[in-house]
Amino acid sequence: MSRKDALVGLTDEDLTSTVAAAGGKPFQARQLAHWIYKHGAAEFDDCRNLPNRLLAALGERHTVRSSHVTHVDASDDGTRKLLIELADGETIETVIIPDGTRTTLCVSTQVGCPVGCVFCASGLLGVRRNLTAGEIIEQVLHARDRLDEPLTNLVVMGIGEPLLNLASLVPALARIHDRDGVDMGARRITVSTSGYPERMRELAKTEHAYNLAVSLHAADDDLRAQLVPNAKALVADIVAAAREYFEQKGREVTFEVVLLDGVNDRERDADVLARSIQGFPSTVNLIPWNPVDEIEGCERPLPESVDRFAEELRRRGANVTVRRQRGADRSAACGQLRILAER
Numbered sequence: 001m002s003r004k005d006a007l008v009g010l011t012d013e014d015l016t017s018t019v020a021a022a023g024g025k026p027f028q029a030r031q032l033a034h035w036i037y038k039h040g041a042a043e044f045d046d047c048r049n050l051p052n053r054l055l056a057a058l059g060e061r062h063t064v065r066s067s068h069v070t071h072v073d074a075s076d077d078g079t080r081k082l083l084i085e086l087a088d089g090e091t092i093e094t095v096i097i098p099d100g101t102r103t104t105l106c107v108s109t110q111v112g113c114p115v116g117c118v119f120c121a122s123g124l125l126g127v128r129r130n131l132t133a134g135e136i137i138e139q140v141l142h143a144r145d146r147l148d149e150p151l152t153n154l155v156v157m158g159i160g161e162p163l164l165n166l167a168s169l170v171p172a173l174a175r176i177h178d179r180d181g182v183d184m185g186a187r188r189i190t191v192s193t194s195g196y197p198e199r200m201r202e203l204a205k206t207e208h209a210y211n212l213a214v215s216l217h218a219a220d221d222d223l224r225a226q227l228v229p230n231a232k233a234l235v236a237d238i239v240a241a242a243r244e245y246f247e248q249k250g251r252e253v254t255f256e257v258v259l260l261d262g263v264n265d266r267e268r269d270a271d272v273l274a275r276s277i278q279g280f281p282s283t284v285n286l287i288p289w290n291p292v293d294e295i296e297g298c299e300r301p302l303p304e305s306v307d308r309f310a311e312e313l314r315r316r317g318a319n320v321t322v323r324r325q326r327g328a329d330r331s332a333a334c335g336q337l338r339i340l341a342e343r
């Protein structure tokens with residue numbers, strides 16, 4: 001039996017023609033979008049003011065969503081990791097991170113990751129495929145189903161390299177940002193990349209001004225090539241593209257560094273990093289490594305080493321923040337997300 005296509009992720013134009021093919025009018029396509037994105041309708045039966053005949057006709061060829069949540073892991077600190085099964089049986093993870101008045105969702109963009117950062121669980125099995133725009137948006141809808149409070153922020157930092165899937169990422173974020181979609185402000189959305197300068201420039205050309213986070217991990221090219229083996233760009237090119245993004249979009253850029261004890265947390269690492277990013281407004285976000293069972297040879301630095309490294313950077317003029325560890329007891333912290341090996 002052929003699989004039915006989901007409506008989440010369709011453009012307004014495609015949704016209108018889908019509704020027309022089922023005998024509906026353009027205003028009913030808008031009503032349907034309202035049910036799906038505003039009210040979180042997951043089934044056609046949930047769309048209450050649309051004619052049953054139209055919903056039945058749509059249901060013959062379509063579903064509302066394509067994925068479903070198969071498991072939720074709740075951490076002691078309130079973080080929740082959702083395991084999501086996609087229509088083809090692949091799985092991804094997405095993480096809800098409450099923090100005071102703010103609730104952030106960390107979404108995935110690929111099944112696996114081709115970048116292969118040596119400290120990260122997401123790339124252990126390589127990449128299997130890109131997510132569709134609908135599969136990215138559905139992570140937001142699944143999370144919202146489970147929240148009593150509003151979802152305030154989105155970080156595109158889960159499994160995968162977002163900028164290697166711009167074709168899905170850009171329309172997905174537009175729908176999430178859109179007033180008639182999920183209605184989340186661009187300032188509340190952060191796209192993270194491991195450093196693809198041309199793709200960063202493409203993102204800068206798109207309509208909305210999202211925040212940009214660049215996972216540098218090391219500012220020395222040789223060390224970075226060891227830590228991020230498959231992202232080949234030179235640090236100077238990555239930083240130049242980040243600067244252009246800032247100049248075009250007016251958004252301060254964050255440089256992320258996963259700190260590994262004795263590897264990239266030495267004084268000379270702070271020195272090279274501070275010099276590389278000098279001269280435009282940015283913040284360095286330090287993330288002490290979150291352990292992954294299968295990964296050997298990496299150690300999480302002690303808190304005093306992290307503080308010392310942060311201080312070295314500050315002395316050299318950098319703005320520095322240190323990310324608090326969240327969800328590690330459920331392998332939901334940064335770098336711990338993964339796909340299932342078996343399907």
Ligand code: SF4
Nearest residue numbers: 113115117120122123
């Ligand atoms: S840190 Fe990000 S880019 Fe690197 S392997 Fe993990 S998911 Fe991919």
